[in-house]
Amino acid sequence: MTVTTRTSARARWYKTSKRLAPFAYLSPTLVLLTILSLIPIVMVFYYSLMDNVVMNPDPVFVGLKNYVEILTDDVFHTALFNTLYFTLMSVIFHLIIGLSFAMLLNTDAINPFTKALFRVIYILPWVFTASIIAILWRLMLNPNGVINYLLEWSGLISQKIEWLGSRQVALHAVTFINIWSGYPFYMVSLLAGLQGIPNDMYEAGTIDGANKQQLFRFITLPQLRPIIISLAMLDFIWTMQQFTLIWMTTGGGPIRATEVLSTLTYKMAFSSYEFSLASANAFVILALSLFVAYFYVRHQGATNE
Amino acid sequence: MSSALPKSVSKRLSQIGIILVLIIGALFAGFPVLWMISSSFKSNTEIFAYPPSLITDSFSASAYRTVLTDPTKVRFFINSYVVSTLVMIFTLFVGIMGGYSFSRYEFPFKQALNMIVIGVQAIPPITLLIPYFSLIVLLRLYNTYPALILTYMVFTLSYAIIMMTGYFNTLPRALDEAVMIDGGSSFVALWRVLVPISLPGIVSVGVYTFMLAWNEFLFALTLTKTLNMRTVPVGIQMLMGQHSYEWNEMMAMSVLGSLPVLILFLIFQRFFIAGMTAGSVKG
Numbered sequence: 096m097t098v099t100t101r102t103s104a105r106a107r108w109y110k111t112s113k114r115l116a117p118f119a120y121l122s123p124t125l126v127l128l129t130i131l132s133l134i135p136i137v138m139v140f141y142y143s144l145m146d147n148v149v150m151n152p153d154p155v156f157v158g159l160k161n162y163v164e165i166l167t168d169d170v171f172h173t174a175l176f177n178t179l180y181f182t183l184m185s186v187i188f189h190l191i192i193g194l195s196f197a198m199l200l201n202t203d204a205i206n207p208f209t210k211a212l213f214r215v216i217y218i219l220p221w222v223f224t225a226s227i228i229a230i231l232w233r234l235m236l237n238p239n240g241v242i243n244y245l246l247e248w249s250g251l252i253s254q255k256i257e258w259l260g261s262r263q264v265a266l267h268a269v270t271f272i273n274i275w276s277g278y279p280f281y282m283v284s285l286l287a288g289l290q291g292i293p294n295d296m297y298e299a300g301t302i303d304g305a306n307k308q309q310l311f312r313f314i315t316l317p318q319l320r321p322i323i324i325s326l327a328m329l330d331f332i333w334t335m336q337q338f339t340l341i342w343m344t345t346g347g348g349p350i351r352a353t354e355v356l357s358t359l360t361y362k363m364a365f366s367s368y369e370f371s372l373a374s375a376n377a378f379v380i381l382a383l384s385l386f387v388a389y390f391y392v393r394h395q396g397a398t399n400e
Numbered sequence: 401m402s403s404a405l406p407k408s409v410s411k412r413l414s415q416i417g418i419i420l421v422l423i424i425g426a427l428f429a430g431f432p433v434l435w436m437i438s439s440s441f442k443s444n445t446e447i448f449a450y451p452p453s454l455i456t457d458s459f460s461a462s463a464y465r466t467v468l469t470d471p472t473k474v475r476f477f478i479n480s481y482v483v484s485t486l487v488m489i490f491t492l493f494v495g496i497m498g499g500y501s502f503s504r505y506e507f508p509f510k511q512a513l514n515m516i517v518i519g520v521q522a523i524p525p526i527t528l529l530i531p532y533f534s535l536i537v538l539l540r541l542y543n544t545y546p547a548l549i550l551t552y553m554v555f556t557l558s559y560a561i562i563m564m565t566g567y568f569n570t571l572p573r574a575l576d577e578a579v580m581i582d583g584g585s586s587f588v589a590l591w592r593v594l595v596p597i598s599l600p601g602i603v604s605v606g607v608y609t610f611m612l613a614w615n616e617f618l619f620a621l622t623l624t625k626t627l628n629m630r631t632v633p634v635g636i637q638m639l640m641g642q643h644s645y646e647w648n649e650m651m652a653m654s655v656l657g658s659l660p661v662l663i664l665f666l667i668f669q670r671f672f673i674a675g676m677t678a679g680s681v682k683g
Binding site: 116123205234374381 | 419425429495506513517622634636640647651657
């Protein structure tokens with residue numbers, strides 16, 4: 096009798112603990128994610144509905160006034176346009192360069208050692224952090240720097256260009272730097288994807304009389320499609336959020352020529368102390384990111400099945 | 401079909417063509433890095449010498465000596481090492497348990513929680529920055545290590561959980577069941593059995609986490625204030641405003657600041673690449 100009750104109590108305890116165990120293991124995660132993402136998002140949304148928080152001890156509720164203010168502001172439009180230009184160009188060129196390098200590294204024409212060596216060189220830009228990349232390119236793109244020298248020497252330009260200091264070229268220049276620093280991520284992923292394409296697909300294609308372009312168009316590209324879509328969406332989300340590179344090369348200047356949403360938000364908050372406007376701005380960026388992320392998660396879910 | 405050339409010759413030619421393209425690509429990727437290293441060994445007056453050259457007469461390691469003997473700059477490195485290492489340890493500890501939970505248990509809201517963990521990665525740092533600033537000041541953590549360690553975990557943690565869940569999913573459940581039959585708890589099964597055999601996965605997550613923390617800029621810029629709390633990426637920026645552009649020192653510091661990640665990368669290349677491709681390539 097006592098034995099049975101004890102075992103059933105034990106069994107019950109065992110069952111309860113088994114039910115609670117997953118939450119016990121997840122508890123640190125849940126606590127951290129609540130503090131680090133749930134609460135902050137609620138806070139930033141709350142801030143965005145108030146009249147200047149943080150600086151004002153008695154902030155009042157103003158509804159969507161801050162959103163109306165930023166969405167009708169020309170500076171916001173400039174920043175939005177610059178962000179989209181910066182992001183789209185980066186995604187497109189990351190893909191082109193990443194795919195070209197991946198295909199180069201995937202040929203059988205060179206021996207494995209040479210391949211490994213070039214692979215390391217090609218990944219190099221990815222190893223450096225954005226602030227170091229920014230300083231390095233400031234040095235190279237300096238009007239008296241090595242890039243202008245090489246372009247003048249090769250006859251491509253006739254006078255020195257202020258790459259980061261001129262309103263006409265600064266946005267292209269920072270976009271170029273971002274392209275340089277970001278393609279290895281694509282290259283590495285696409286190389287893994289290329290190696291995953293079964294060889295007999297190409298053999299079958301060759302037997303059917305397909306030439307190299309046709310093999311690329313009808314076998315390589317369709318096989319890489321899911322990876323390319325994932326990469327482009329991830330990159331879109333990350334590039335849209337880029338702050339460091341622009342902050343440290345041009346700081347958004349000259350005269351807003353390279354202002355993006357993140358640098359604009361930062362300036363609003365920590366230079367002009369307009370925390371509520373900045374929060375509204377930050378919330379818009381969040382909405383844009385989650386919009387793309389929604390498609391990314393859906394796409395990942397679809398390819399998982 | 402394409403030519404009258406013997407096959408071996410045309411193969412040879414296409415090989416030369418590929419190598420040429422490879423070299424052009426390598427210049428695009430590698431020249432800036434080479435220029436950084438070269439500039440770090442120049443004297444500041446020769447940085448913009450005309451015509452520029454990779455190795456100048458003034459070749460010396462004096463910029464490195466200046467950086468490494470300046471306590472302020474050495475402190476940037478110490479800060480970065482401390483913060484990155486601690487972020488890595490905490491992330492692994494919490495992430496391993498989170499991954500274990502997602503991999504081994506069925507529980508209510510599992511799907512939703514999983515989506516949240518994945519979704520957190522899409523939250524822009526700039527969105528979190530303003531509330532973090534308030535929270536960190538409120539918690540009296542402004543200008544301290546914990547401010548950085550805590551906030552960095554928002555990005556490293558979800559990455560670690562996703563990776564560890566995937567890794568644990570590849571290990572047979574029979575492993576933990578064997579421990580439980582012997583009377584051990586799930587805790588023992590996790591830390592004594594699963595963790596040791598998951599070492600490759602853990603190393604890959606750890607290295608990647610370290611790198612993310614080492615590279616972080618925005619939070620470090622905003623949540624610390626005094627020079628002695630700055631990390632390397634922010635410290636370099638401080639250097640830029642402070643002096644009238646000591647380019648050689650900045651480049652020396654850039655090289656030194658990139659070394660940890662570069663060394664980790666060269667040693668753990670395979671793991672790095674596994675970590676990089678995880679988000680887009682399906683195994």
